[in-house]
Amino acid sequence: MEEILNAAPQHVVTLENINLKYNGERGEVTALQNVNLNIEKGEFICVLGPSGCGKSTLLNIMAGFLKPTEGEAKMNGKLIEGASWERAVVFQTPTLYPWLNIHDNVAFGPNVRHLPKKETEELTRKYLNLVELGDFGDHKPYELSGGMRQRASLARVLVNQPGMILMDEPFGALDALTRQNMQTLIRKIWSQTQNTVFLITHDVDEALALATRIIVMSSRPGRIVKEFETDFTYDIDGVNKESARYTRKYMQIREEILNIINEQNETLKL
Amino acid sequence: MKKKKLSTERIITIATVVIILAAWFLVTNLGLVDTTLLPTPQMVWAAFMDIAVNGYKGFTFAQHIGASMYRLLVSFLLAAVVAVPLGLLSGSSSKFRAVLEPIIEFYRPLPPLAYYTLLVLLLGIENESKIALLFLACFAPIYIQCTSAVMRVKKDYINSAYTLGATKKQVFTKVIFPACLPDIFMGLRTALGVGYTTLVAAEMVAASSGLGWLVLDASNYLRYDIIFMGIIVMSATGIILNGIILFAEKCVVPWKGKD
Numbered sequence: 183m184e185e186i187l188n189a190a191p192q193h194v195v196t197l198e199n200i201n202l203k204y205n206g207e208r209g210e211v212t213a214l215q216n217v218n219l220n221i222e223k224g225e226f227i228c229v230l231g232p233s234g235c236g237k238s239t240l241l242n243i244m245a246g247f248l249k250p251t252e253g254e255a256k257m258n259g260k261l262i263e264g265a266s267w268e269r270a271v272v273f274q275t276p277t278l279y280p281w282l283n284i285h286d287n288v289a290f291g292p293n294v295r296h297l298p299k300k301e302t303e304e305l306t307r308k309y310l311n312l313v314e315l316g317d318f319g320d321h322k323p324y325e326l327s328g329g330m331r332q333r334a335s336l337a338r339v340l341v342n343q344p345g346m347i348l349m350d351e352p353f354g355a356l357d358a359l360t361r362q363n364m365q366t367l368i369r370k371i372w373s374q375t376q377n378t379v380f381l382i383t384h385d386v387d388e389a390l391a392l393a394t395r396i397i398v399m400s401s402r403p404g405r406i407v408k409e410f411e412t413d414f415t416y417d418i419d420g421v422n423k424e425s426a427r428y429t430r431k432y433m434q435i436r437e438e439i440l441n442i443i444n445e446q447n448e449t450l451k452l
Numbered sequence: 453m454k455k456k457k458l459s460t461e462r463i464i465t466i467a468t469v470v471i472i473l474a475a476w477f478l479v480t481n482l483g484l485v486d487t488t489l490l491p492t493p494q495m496v497w498a499a500f501m502d503i504a505v506n507g508y509k510g511f512t513f514a515q516h517i518g519a520s521m522y523r524l525l526v527s528f529l530l531a532a533v534v535a536v537p538l539g540l541l542s543g544s545s546s547k548f549r550a551v552l553e554p555i556i557e558f559y560r561p562l563p564p565l566a567y568y569t570l571l572v573l574l575l576g577i578e579n580e581s582k583i584a585l586l587f588l589a590c591f592a593p594i595y596i597q598c599t600s601a602v603m604r605v606k607k608d609y610i611n612s613a614y615t616l617g618a619t620k621k622q623v624f625t626k627v628i629f630p631a632c633l634p635d636i637f638m639g640l641r642t643a644l645g646v647g648y649t650t651l652v653a654a655e656m657v658a659a660s661s662g663l664g665w666l667v668l669d670a671s672n673y674l675r676y677d678i679i680f681m682g683i684i685v686m687s688a689t690g691i692i693l694n695g696i697i698l699f700a701e702k703c704v705v706p707w708k709g710k711d
Contacts, residue, residue, distance in 0.1 A: 279630065
């Protein structure tokens with residue numbers, strides 16, 4: 183009875199005992215071991231961990247690009263089989279199509295899904311404006327800066343109004359200032375649209391600034407070692423802004439996360 | 453800045469051509485070489501004017517050029533229409549590739565003239581055998597370029613299309629095909645070059661019209677002025693054809709090298 187209650191439908195994505203093994207050059211490699219995760223609607227999850235801890239593998243399983251060796255990945259109670267527009271992916275480097283202008287890139291999803299023309303047009307314009315690219319619809323992707331391109335990629339997935347947005351280090355290739363602006367923008371969009379977000383990052387401060395829950399992973403085998411519930415994103419969004427980053431609680435969590443990650447790096451060196 | 457640099461290079465190119473022409477003019481007009489072996493530019497020009505007005509051996513000059521271009525363009529277009537879809541399919545499906553690859557790998561390394569005799573026996577000495585020959589010569593480079601282009605399409609391009617809701621067919625038509633366009637054009641240009649070379653060779657072996665035949669026939673009568681003229685016209689035609697494809701590429705693939 184309790185189990186049924188726990189599997190309540192407000193979980194957008196559930197991962198149960200996910201294991202992923204593959205045959206590497208030196209025998210079998212366990213990329214993910216016993217990963218369990220329930221993602222609730224409206225959560226903003228940030229994943230941290232050393233490189234090679236399987237963060238991207240986990241995202242690929244959720245996106246439907248990879249099948250777990252064992253365990254089940256479900257979305258809204260249904261087994262994830264292959265990619266779907268309901269689980270949008272923002273890649274590290276924008277994958278906008280250079281043969282389409284920004285407007286048509288954003289309209290790509292609604293077009294292939296055969297939404298009515300009028301609705302497509304309205305949605306496209308709405309999300310272009312949301313990412314502040316309203317005047318750039320007729321530009322080609324290669325005419326825009328890196329930050330603008332990543333904003334267009336964001337609009338391109340938002341326009342589908344997916345149930346879950348997966349992002350793999352989306353700001354990793356951007357400079358520090360652009361990054362900050364992107365974080366502010368994504369927080370604004372998240373609080374406006376009530377989207378569910380799963381974002382991989384290697385930047386502890388980025389995770390703390392955006393997440394409602396932070397997941398720390400370890401490598402070899404990749405597994406979840408610790409979870410933190412955080413709410414700094416609301417403070418940073420509110421009046422306190424920068425000072426939220428200097429509270430005692432922020433510092434404590436930050437240090438704890440860094441310790442976990444550094445510990446692993448040291449054991450790896452040994 | 454960039455524009456200025458481009459024009460400097462243009463000037464260098466033009467200067468090179470002018471210097472070569474001037475050297476040719478001087479060496480021949482000063483009598484440094486035998487003009488029966490290396491005719492003067494004036495003699496070549498006179499040959500050009502003569503043939504342009506009076507034609508050559510029963511055909512007008514336009515008919516000779518037209519005969520060559522007809523053979524080349526018909527077979528080139530046929531090859532493009534067949535090889536592009538087959539190449540793209542081969543790139544997307546390893547099973548499809550397994551069927552076509554042995555056939556293409558078998559005939560591709562052969563010099564086209566090696567199987568031309570066979571085609572002549574099968575299809576006769578007229579245009580059919582030449583078109584078949586050029587078709588085969590053009591087919592391989594287009595097919596191979598298309599196949600490798602599909603396999604090199606960025607995985608993220610395809611994955612993002614799927615996560616945006618595209619079906620397999622839509623991924624093929626809306627992502628893989630446009631992503632391959634720059635390579636398709638590269639294949640077309642290579643094919644046109646190969647086709648042109650093969651055409652001239654085929655016309656020299658068995659024909660009674662066309663630029664290749666004209667040059668070969670002139671050489672039988674030691675008409676160096678006509679040989680030179682024919683070669684220059686061939687080259688000019690090749691440059692023009694290549695330019696047409698380059699221009700089409702610029703219109704169709706403006707993003708080339710920018711993504």
